[in-house]
Amino acid sequence: MLFFEKEKIEEDDIGRSENGTPSISLDEFAHIFTSAERRQAEAARIREKYPDRIPVIVEKAERSDIPDIDKKKYLVPADLTVGQFVYVVRKRIKLSAEKAIFIFVKNSLPPTAAMMSAIYEENKDEDGFLYMTYSGENTFGSL
Template sequence: MFCSQAVDRMLADRFPKLDSNHNSKQSFKQRLSFESRAKEAIDTRKRYPSKVPLVVERYKREQSIGEIDKVKWLVPVEMTTLQLSIVLKQRLHLPPGKEFFLLIDGKTIPSLNVPMVTLHQKFADEDGFLYFTYASQECFG
């Protein structure tokens, strides 16, 4: 006899392990091999030439901001860092007094008015993705 609840439970348990876009304790680079990341970035750029592939992850020591629901992003080439940060703040459900920093590869703070295509040309990883890390900053006032 077929038990739909057992199938639902099995899929709910196994699906996060199959989803490469799912957040886990490992970073995107640790979860996937260089070859698979590079192939995905090349395929994405061919398929969507007006988009830039990004990976946005939480800083490893961050405690006050939760994990974002989506790691891989595909954004328009003309999108600025400011526009990306607004979208991320909404996705993270941050309250008005809570601000955060966006860092490229965990070390460079990009200017807010620079388009993604410029950042991608300058800072993209060897695999073809542009890696962003977000971390919190308390603001009062």
């Protein structure tokens, strides 16, 4: 499994207007737009260099009490199943066998037997990455 570093724009970086809605300056917008372009270019470069791998970003659900993962970006073999990837995540967060873990893609639980390549093709983001969220409980409730 390969790892790579992630650039993340935090909500605090955007700022708020007087009425509480997000407000950003033109410079901040340009930075965010450029960051999105960079992520898209990065995903394209990765797919070109490693055509048999899927670029995946894994993040913990906001209110989950499960441990944080040490690496958020993965290059996953295309023929890996979701269940096998869940095992990788369990190992990375050092989660004991008796504790449950749920992996979500767009707020839904993907089938554990599904190939990561199929999940990627159906759910990849505009930037070319597959975003997955994990939690210690079925927070979204959708199968």
